[in-house]
Amino acid sequence: MRKTLQEIALILGAKVTGDGRVQVERLAGLDEAEPGDLTFLADSKLSGRLAGLKASALLLSESIKAQTPLPHIRVKDANLAMLTLAERYAQELFHPYPGRHPTAVIGRGVALGKGVSVGPFVVCEDGAQVGDESVLQAHVYVGRDARIGRGCVLYSHSAVHDRCVLGNRVILHSGSVIGADGFGYLPVDGRHRKIPQIGIVEIGDDVEIGANSTVDRARFGKTVVGSGTKIDNLVHIAHNVKIGKNCIFAAQFGVAGSSTIGDGVTAAGQVGIISHMTIGAGSTIVSKAAVMQDVPPGSTVSGIPAHDHHRNLREQAAARKLPELMQRIRDLEARLPKQP
Numbered sequence: 001m002r003k004t005l006q007e008i009a010l011i012l013g014a015k016v017t018g019d020g021r022v023q024v025e026r027l028a029g030l031d032e033a034e035p036g037d038l039t040f041l042a043d044s045k046l047s048g049r050l051a052g053l054k055a056s057a058l059l060l061s062e063s064i065k066a067q068t069p070l071p072h073i074r075v076k077d078a079n080l081a082m083l084t085l086a087e088r089y090a091q092e093l094f095h096p097y098p099g100r101h102p103t104a105v106i107g108r109g110v111a112l113g114k115g116v117s118v119g120p121f122v123v124c125e126d127g128a129q130v131g132d133e134s135v136l137q138a139h140v141y142v143g144r145d146a147r148i149g150r151g152c153v154l155y156s157h158s159a160v161h162d163r164c165v166l167g168n169r170v171i172l173h174s175g176s177v178i179g180a181d182g183f184g185y186l187p188v189d190g191r192h193r194k195i196p197q198i199g200i201v202e203i204g205d206d207v208e209i210g211a212n213s214t215v216d217r218a219r220f221g222k223t224v225v226g227s228g229t230k231i232d233n234l235v236h237i238a239h240n241v242k243i244g245k246n247c248i249f250a251a252q253f254g255v256a257g258s259s260t261i262g263d264g265v266t267a268a269g270q271v272g273i274i275s276h277m278t279i280g281a282g283s284t285i286v287s288k289a290a291v292m293q294d295v296p297p298g299s300t301v302s303g304i305p306a307h308d309h310h311r312n313l314r315e316q317a318a319a320r321k322l323p324e325l326m327q328r329i330r331d332l333e334a335r336l337p338k339q340p
Contacts, residue, residue, distance in 0.1 A: 001025065001089050005057045008038065009073050011088070012059075012081050018071030022057050027086055030055075041066075042079040096135040113150065131168065143179065149205070164217065167205035167227060175212040178203065182216040182223075182239025182257060195219060197239060204228070204245065210235065219257075226263065244281065262297060284309075 006020030028037035030046065033055035040059035041050065047066040050058075058072040059081050075081040096117035100106070104122040112118065113132035120138045124130065128142045131150035136142070140154045143162035151169040154160070158172040161179030172178065184195035199218025204227030209215070213235040215223060223237065226245035236254040237243065244263035255261065255273040262281030273279065273291040280297030289306040303312040 001027070001085075001092060005038075005071050005073065008057075008085065012073060012075055012084065014073045014075050014081075016071060016073055018069075020071065022071045024057055027082065027089055028055065038085070040078040040082040042077065042082075096137070107144070119156070125162070146179075155211075161201075161217065164201040164203075166203045167207065169206050170203055171208040173209065173211040173213075173233070176209045177214045178209070179217045180214055182219055184219055184239065184257075199223065199240070201225075207231070210251070213237075232269075238275070250287075 002023065002025050004020060005016050005022045005024060008024060009016045009020065023036070024038040025036040026038070028034065028039050030039050030041065030049050030053070033039040033053060035054060035056055037055045038057045038059065039053070039055040041047065041064060042061045044064050044066070047064060050066055050068050053070065055070065058068060058070045059078040060072050060074050061078040062074050062076055097119040098117065100118040101120045101122070103120045104118045106124050107126035107128065109127045110124045111129045113130060113134065115133040116130050117135040119136055119140070122136045122138070122140045124142045125144040127145040129147045130136065130142065131148055131152065133150060134148055134152040136154050137156040139157045141159040142148065143160060143164065145163045146160045148160065148166045149168035149170060152166055152171070154172045155174045157174050158176045159178065160166060164179035166178070179201045181197040184197060185192035186195055197217050197219050199221045201215050201217050201223045203225045206228050207225055209231045210233035212233055213231055215225060215237040216239045217223060218240045221240065223239055223241050225237065225243045226247070228246040229243055231249050232251040232253070234251050235249050238255060238257040240258040241255050242260045244261055244265065246263055247261060247265045249267045250269040252270045253267045256275035258275055259273050259277040259279070261279040262283070264282045265279050267285040268287035270288045271285045271291070277291055278294045279291070280295055280299065282298045283295050284300040285291060285295070285306065286300065286302035286309055289302045290304040291301065292305040295301055295306070300309040301307055302309040
């Protein structure tokens with residue numbers, strides 16, 4: 001990024017303490033910072049790490065009272081300031097293929113917006129639409145009549161199948177699949193007869209979907225992921241699921257068909273939700289929980305089956321005392337008169 005500390009201060013609307021002419025080439029965390037790096041300190045508990053810091057410059061939150069001889073910038077929230085700089089730095093590092101690569105296969109009636117980048121070996125089937133400034137990296141697949149909004153980034157080997165819809169500024173990481181068939185079979189004469197999945201997937205604006213995650217098309221109608229929702233790697237969203245806005249799902253989360261998840265729900269790693277559940281808005285599901293009944297809005301649940309998190313903690317504490325309690329019972333039984 002190669003900027004002076006003074007130039008960075010102008011970006012952040014802040015002032016430099018020390019030499020503003022110091023050159024910054026990279027952004028780094030406290031532990032790995034080297035000469036030429038700009039690092040940050042947002043938590044006063046880590047102030048002890050300032051001693052011996054090798055970075056060339058530092059961002060400090062205003063709440064931190066510790067002093068440093070390094071040139072630095074004090075900001076209201078160093079974590080947020082570093083995020084702002086990282087966003088700019090990431091844009092500098094990201095260089096999409098200019099225009100349309102000659103190996104790309106573009107079907108009949110495909111509409112590519114202004115400034116679209118189409119990388120090597122991309123396939124856009126007949127009738128697909130790609131919005132302005134979107135990026136399709138190498139080996140991306142866009143199905144027939146699929147629609148991709150403005151400013152989207154589809155990383156290599158991601159796929160959007162027939163008729164599925166992405167909103168604006170959607171990010172699909174490598175290996176993600178939007179619109180694979182839902183998992184539906186009907187036992188007939190001892191065999192599993194496939195139920196056609198003829199619905200679609202609809203993804204809202206500003207959604208990010210991690211590597212090797214899948215969102216299955218509906219049997220009928222739509223599987224929906226609401227705007228602002230962020231999905232980690234290795235996540236499975238089954239057919240006809242309805243997900244609200246601004247949810248967060250960590251790795252190995254899975255939700256079975258026809259469940260409804262409200263706005264602002266957080267699900268930690270390895271959470272599972274069975275089919276036809278309703279998860280209320282603003283709920284939190286703790287890691288490894290198995291949701292087998294509806295979750296009221298604003299709840300925090302954990303355990304197998306998932307239930308109130310504080311109750312679950314009390315139950316776990318009580319369970320740890322069971323060996324001691326069993327021994328006390330045996331001791332009491334030994335003191336009782338033996339029955340004739």
